[in-house]
Amino acid sequence: MGAPVAFFEVSSPDHERAQQFYxxxxxxxxxxDPAMGGYGLVDTAAGEGAIGGGIGPVEESDSPGVRIYVRVDDLEQSLRRAEELGGTALVPPTDLPAGWGRFALFADPDGNTVGLWG
Structure with a gap:
């Protein structure tokens, strides 16, 4: 039995900008939540059973980071939109082996690498 992704977290030195970007x-x-230093809980609006997460400031002992893949309907459009919002395309839409779909990678405005999967 596998261990499904159950939560994701994005940390940023400018967490408000990161929250707006995503x-x-x-x-x-x-x-x-101001009481939590501006940490924001995320509702992906993807329905029952969807993975939720959080976006907040970088903890003192940590560095900015995110290591997730987000499923999207249109890799090209999502990659373009990421760039419009200040991100940088890293890997163009690329076929995965064995019919597993396609992926692309971009860096958000803080340099975090994020995967798109479609």
Missing amino acids: AELFGWKVAA
Whole structure:
């Protein structure tokens, strides 16, 4: 039995900008909590059983980071939109072996590498 991804977290030195970036790119709802230093819980609006996450400031002992793949309907459009919002394309849409779909990679404005999978 595998261990499915159950949560994701993005940390940023400018967490408010990161929250806005991901909300605009994927249509996510981010509920920032001032009592938690602005950490925002994410609702991906993908329905029951969807993976949720959080976006917040970089912890003192950590560095900015995100290591997730996000499933999208259109890799090319999502990669273009990421660039429009200040991201950088790293790997163009590329076929995965054995019919596993396609992927692309971009760096968000903080340099975090994010995968798109379609």
